[in-house]
Amino acid sequence: MDTLRDALRVFNSERDWQKFHSPKNLAMALMVETAELMEHFQWLTQDESRQLPSSKKEKISEEIGDILIYLVNLADKLDVDPLGAAMTKLEKNRQKYPVSKSKGKSLKYDELD
Ligand SMILES: [Mg+2]
Numbered sequence: 001m002d003t004l005r006d007a008l009r010v011f012n013s014e015r016d017w018q019k020f021h022s023p024k025n026l027a028m029a030l031m032v033e034t035a036e037l038m039e040h041f042q043w044l045t046q047d048e049s050r051q052l053p054s055s056k057k058e059k060i061s062e063e064i065g066d067i068l069i070y071l072v073n074l075a076d077k078l079d080v081d082p083l084g085a086a087m088t089k090l091e092k093n094r095q096k097y098p099v100s101k102s103k104g105k106s107l108k109y110d111e112l113d
Contacts, residue, residue, distance in 0.1 A: 001083050005076050008069060026074040033070055037063035 012018050040060050041049050052060065075082040096109040105112070 005072050008073055023077050026070055030070040033066040
């Protein structure tokens with residue numbers, strides 16, 4: 001992740017794009033890219049979304065790349081370690097969703113008994 005962050009710093013600096021990269025703009029760009037990802041799944045059935053042709057997977061892969069780029073840019077701007085944040089959140093989710101209560105269920109944590 002640090003390698004990607006460093007490459008993005010160079011890429012953005014070479015183009016003098018940091019001036020456009022406010023946290024607000026990066027969050028908005030992240031959502032736009034997420035919408036582009038979702039567009040590939042729009043109107044597909046559940047089964048179709050599991051059996052994508054390779055041409056579609058290639059386009060989806062590009063959107064995943066775009067999303068990660070903006071996410072890492074945003075995290076860098078806010079001085080957040082994205083992997084650390086994800087691991088911290090995963091641990092919180094482990095506690096909110098104990099296996100004994102949540103296995104095989106899609107209920108929200110406050111709906112588990
Ligand atoms: Mg895109």
